Amino acid sequence: MSSSEATKGVRRGKRRFDVLPLLPVLIAGLTVLPVAVVVSALFTPSPEVWLHLWRTILPDMLTNTVLLLAGVGTGTLLLGVGLAWLTTTCDFPGRRSFTWLLVLPMAVPAYIMGFIYTAIFDFAGPVQTLIRELGLGIAVPQIRSPAGAILVMTLVLYPYVYLLARAGFEEQSGTAFEAARSLGAGRSRLFFRLALPLARPSIAAGVALALMEALADFATVRHFNFPTMSDGILRVWHGLMDLQAASEMAGLLAIFALVLLLAEKRSRSRRAYHQSKGRRPGIPAQRLSGWRGIAATALCSVVLIAAFGLPLAQLIHWATRELAVLTPGTFAVYARLAANSLTLSAAAALLTVALALLMISLSRLKGSRVSGYATRLVTIGYSIPGAVIAVGILILLAAIDRAANTLAVSWLNVTPGLILTGSLVGLIYAYGVRFMAVAYSGVESSMDKISPNTVLAGRALGARPLRLTLKIKLPLMLPGIIAAAILVFVDVMKELPITVVLRPMGYDTLAVWVWQMSSESLWTATALPALAIVLAGLLPIRLLLRIGTAHR
Amino acid sequence: MTFKPDGQPADGLSAPSYVELSDVRKEYDGCVAVDDLSVSIARGEFFSLLGPSGCGKTTTLRLIAGLERPGSGRIAVDNRLVSDASFVLPPEERGVGIVFQDYALFPHMTVFENVSFGLHGRGKAHIHHRVGELLDLVGLTGLGKSYPHELSGGQRQRVALARSMAPSPSVILLDEPFSNLDADLRTTLRQETRDILRVEGATVILVTHDQEEAFSFSDRVGLLNAGRLEQVGSPYQIYHHPASRFVADFVGKADFIPCTLRGDRLVSSLGRFRHQGLSGPDSAPFELMIRPDDVTIAPDPLGEAIIAETIFLGADALYTLELPDATRLHSLGPSAKLLPDGTRVKVTVELAHVVAFPKD
Numbered sequence: 009m010s011s012s013e014a015t016k017g018v019r020r021g022k023r024r025f026d027v028l029p030l031l032p033v034l035i036a037g038l039t040v041l042p043v044a045v046v047v048s049a050l051f052t053p054s055p056e057v058w059l060h061l062w063r064t065i066l067p068d069m070l071t072n073t074v075l076l077l078a079g080v081g082t083g084t085l086l087l088g089v090g091l092a093w094l095t096t097t098c099d100f101p102g103r104r105s106f107t108w109l110l111v112l113p114m115a116v117p118a119y120i121m122g123f124i125y126t127a128i129f130d131f132a133g134p135v136q137t138l139i140r141e142l143g144l145g146i147a148v149p150q151i152r153s154p155a156g157a158i159l160v161m162t163l164v165l166y167p168y169v170y171l172l173a174r175a176g177f178e179e180q181s182g183t184a185f186e187a188a189r190s191l192g193a194g195r196s197r198l199f200f201r202l203a204l205p206l207a208r209p210s211i212a213a214g215v216a217l218a219l220m221e222a223l224a225d226f227a228t229v230r231h232f233n234f235p236t237m238s239d240g241i242l243r244v245w246h247g248l249m250d251l252q253a254a255s256e257m258a259g260l261l262a263i264f265a266l267v268l269l270l271a272e273k274r275s276r277s278r279r280a281y282h283q284s285k286g287r288r289p290g291i292p293a294q295r296l297s298g299w300r301g302i303a304a305t306a307l308c309s310v311v312l313i314a315a316f317g318l319p320l321a322q323l324i325h326w327a328t329r330e331l332a333v334l335t336p337g338t339f340a341v342y343a344r345l346a347a348n349s350l351t352l353s354a355a356a357a358l359l360t361v362a363l364a365l366l367m368i369s370l371s372r373l374k375g376s377r378v379s380g381y382a383t384r385l386v387t388i389g390y391s392i393p394g395a396v397i398a399v400g401i402l403i404l405l406a407a408i409d410r411a412a413n414t415l416a417v418s419w420l421n422v423t424p425g426l427i428l429t430g431s432l433v434g435l436i437y438a439y440g441v442r443f444m445a446v447a448y449s450g451v452e453s454s455m456d457k458i459s460p461n462t463v464l465a466g467r468a469l470g471a472r473p474l475r476l477t478l479k480i481k482l483p484l485m486l487p488g489i490i491a492a493a494i495l496v497f498v499d500v501m502k503e504l505p506i507t508v509v510l511r512p513m514g515y516d517t518l519a520v521w522v523w524q525m526s527s528e529s530l531w532t533a534t535a536l537p538a539l540a541i542v543l544a545g546l547l548p549i550r551l552l553l554r555i556g557t558a559h560r
Numbered sequence: 561m562t563f564k565p566d567g568q569p570a571d572g573l574s575a576p577s578y579v580e581l582s583d584v585r586k587e588y589d590g591c592v593a594v595d596d597l598s599v600s601i602a603r604g605e606f607f608s609l610l611g612p613s614g615c616g617k618t619t620t621l622r623l624i625a626g627l628e629r630p631g632s633g634r635i636a637v638d639n640r641l642v643s644d645a646s647f648v649l650p651p652e653e654r655g656v657g658i659v660f661q662d663y664a665l666f667p668h669m670t671v672f673e674n675v676s677f678g679l680h681g682r683g684k685a686h687i688h689h690r691v692g693e694l695l696d697l698v699g700l701t702g703l704g705k706s707y708p709h710e711l712s713g714g715q716r717q718r719v720a721l722a723r724s725m726a727p728s729p730s731v732i733l734l735d736e737p738f739s740n741l742d743a744d745l746r747t748t749l750r751q752e753t754r755d756i757l758r759v760e761g762a763t764v765i766l767v768t769h770d771q772e773e774a775f776s777f778s779d780r781v782g783l784l785n786a787g788r789l790e791q792v793g794s795p796y797q798i799y800h801h802p803a804s805r806f807v808a809d810f811v812g813k814a815d816f817i818p819c820t821l822r823g824d825r826l827v828s829s830l831g832r833f834r835h836q837g838l839s840g841p842d843s844a845p846f847e848l849m850i851r852p853d854d855v856t857i858a859p860d861p862l863g864e865a866i867i868a869e870t871i872f873l874g875a876d877a878l879y880t881l882e883l884p885d886a887t888r889l890h891s892l893g894p895s896a897k898l899l900p901d902g903t904r905v906k907v908t909v910e911l912a913h914v915v916a917f918p919k920d
Binding site for chain 2: 181183184186187188189190191192193194197201202205206292
């Protein structure tokens with residue numbers, strides 16, 4: 009910090025007006041703008057739109073959204089905390105492998121999981137067919153139901169809670185637990201009085217992240233005929249092309265998201281419990297013997313198979329059938345889908361990481377309060393559902409296009425039509441808004457890891473700023489920067505709502521293809537692209553786990 | 561007072577054993593941490609396990625607490641078996657209090673909640689009375705609603721002490737509880753802790769690497785080296801009658817001067833000293849232990865030694881003397897009349913206790 013300030017001081021002297029510190033503010037402004045546009049729609053409500061929404065879809069969707077959040081919240085909380093406690097404090101056969109295997113379901117997007125489950129358990133699916141053929145007469149509960157949607161989302165989203173709860177449990181001082189035991193506390197008392205309250209901030213943050221994902225989802229709930237707010241926005245936009253109604257609903261959804269964001273930020277900031285680091289960190293693991301150990305192994309296996317093994321096996325099964333009949337024509341289609349996905353993901357990753365680097369460097373150079381606020385604003389995007397961002401950007405781009413057309417008509421007497429709306433610009437912009445936080449926090453933590461003394465040591469040895477950056481800072485930050493880029497890359501690859509709304513006509517990606525084919529129950533056609541998405545999704549998990557073990 | 565090699569206290573403290581370790585052994589990955597250790601501690605006794613880091617003293621403490629399982633041997637408290645290789649009474653059923661080096665306070669609970677944690681299940685009135693009593697005892701009256709992070713290091717230490725005492729455990733284990741404190745505070749708190757624990761009448765086992773702490777705190781000291789007890793005895797015995805060179809070196813600065821056995825005398829370049837109980841053939845080589853406070857010096861142009869180096873310690877000065885045969889000897893003297901380096905001095909050695917070890 010001090011080194012940067014000094015060099016900055018020298019440079020500042022030459023310039024009369026410095027625009028650089030304003031850059032972070034500009035970037036932050038552009039990030040917040042689409043959300044602000046949508047939220048401001050709430051302040052200028054059109055009564056007839058609301059009245060119409062209220063009479064038709066709104067009450068159902070509000071109820072469903074609340075129901076989904078309650079269900080997924082409870083489900084991920086129980087599953088995530090339970091598995092985290094089991095794998096950190098109990099020893100049973102396979103525990104070491106399960107600690108990382110149980111994170112894998114994160115790689116399967118909910119919308120892929122959703123159609124696989126409906127395909128397997130629906131009336132026409134293999135399970136019910138088998139039951140009918142065997143004449144067993146077992147009544148299988150309807151999978152296309154609220155409970156089905158909640159189950160599937162819980163299975164893919166519990167790893168957020170699991171990972172953060174584990175981190176919360178692992179950072180607890182082992183001696184505090186030993187002290188509690190010497191004071192007569194049994195295992196349940198250790199859990200409820202000590203472990204749970206201490207890990208609560210981490211757990212709350214995990215649940216908030218899972219709920220943000222659930223709130224943003226539209227495709228999974230549609231598979232299960234369980235329309236929520238996100239789904240509603242897309243229905244209104246696609247079905248009625250009614251931007252006014254869509255933006256009103258998006259505004260409402262944004263409020264939901266901001267409440268979640270606030271809850272998450274609050275719980276994270278309260279992590280400041282002074283936890284003395286003992287010589288023996290971590291809660292001592294207890295060996296589960298006999299049937300209890302087997303039960304623990306069985307529980308972890310069931311979750312892993314349900315949330316990862318089963319969908320993966322089904323996808324591979326479909327994929328082999330598809331590969332058997334693959335023609336050059338369909339191969340070309342897949343290749344184009346993959347190329348589109350890769351282009352978009354790479355562009356978004358480069359853009360967000362470059363902007364994050366720029367913002368962080370500038371805000372550190374200046375250390376000004378304004379750019380400090382700006383950087384905090386830039387990270388709200390990850391909590392905002394894609395549908396909200398998409399609608400906000402549609403409104404913005406449409407306004408710009410309209411203005412451009414008016415100008416062109418009055419000056420040149422030509423009508424250029426839609427320039428920005430329906431171009432890749434809007435799409436990349438929206439990805440930037442949504443995933444800037446991912447790039448930002450990755451780059452920031454990699455920069456935080458550089459000790460100021462390392463840089464000072466370099467300066468003391470006579471290195472100039474450029475050499476410091478190239479020879480010391482950049483090599484130290486590079487792994488973090490690459491990791492951030494990979495995270496954004498994969499997030500964009502899985503992204504659905506923004507892509508569905510903002511993509512140029514006919515510009516399909518892997519995710520959009522999977523979504524379209526699965527809505528028409530063309531299972532085998534989804535297999536290869538879906539498999540590609542899942543495999544790509546394993547990449548960031550690999551990073552996540554490496555970071556996790558490096559800490560220990 | 562006479563030195564008994566078996567380490568039994570000579571000052572009458574030989575009550576029936578309350579905490580008894582018999583041939584306790586503990587290995588980690590083939591590394592012996594506690595090596596067939598046997599010791600018995602009387603009810604109400606203050607006992608210290610003293611030794612360098614890695615000598616197995618904390619492992620011994622954890623074995624007594626039930627936090628580790630011994631590889632072999634047995635541990636009994638009040639004539640009741642609590643640990644052997646096949647059975648370990650879990651710590652929550654043992655009634656043994658522990659104060660950890662890092663205090664291990666529950667950060668999300670107030671001082672009151674911390675101290676009352678071990679009183680779970682007792683009546684509300686009893687809990688309030690007991691916690692209030694303990695907070696008064698440790699001098700934290702009125703701080704019950706504070707959180708650990710709002711307290712100073714010394715206050716946290718006292719909360720940890722009060723917490724461990726709350727359920728009135730029969731044995732209290734202290735694992736280097738003063739080592740995270742400033743030097744000044746350490747001495748005060750040590751004496752306070754001692755007085756507080758005496759009031760409760762508990763049996764106390766302290767683990768420390770600081771011999772001054774062990775000496776000033778406890779009735780008896782057990783000196784551990786590489787998992788073995790080198791010596792057990794009163795602080796006086798340990799300091800003045802060390803059983804081995806290791807003990808002599810560990811508990812204070814000592815020089816070892818070569819000498820030979822001649823009947824009931826030891827003959828050295830610094831004079832002849834009458835010994836007791838040493839045996840060996842005539843002219844057998846020995847090493848005589850001399851502590852710096854046994855050595856006085858006076859400036860004398862005809863003296864046999866020269867001051868080679870002086871370390872100023874405050875009230876005292878530690879002189880390094882060089883003898884004619886190039887051996888070095890230390891002397892502790894008042895620092896007010898500091899003698900310059902190079903001064904020739906006459907050396908007088910007055911040994912209250914003659915301690916010597918056969919030279920290998």
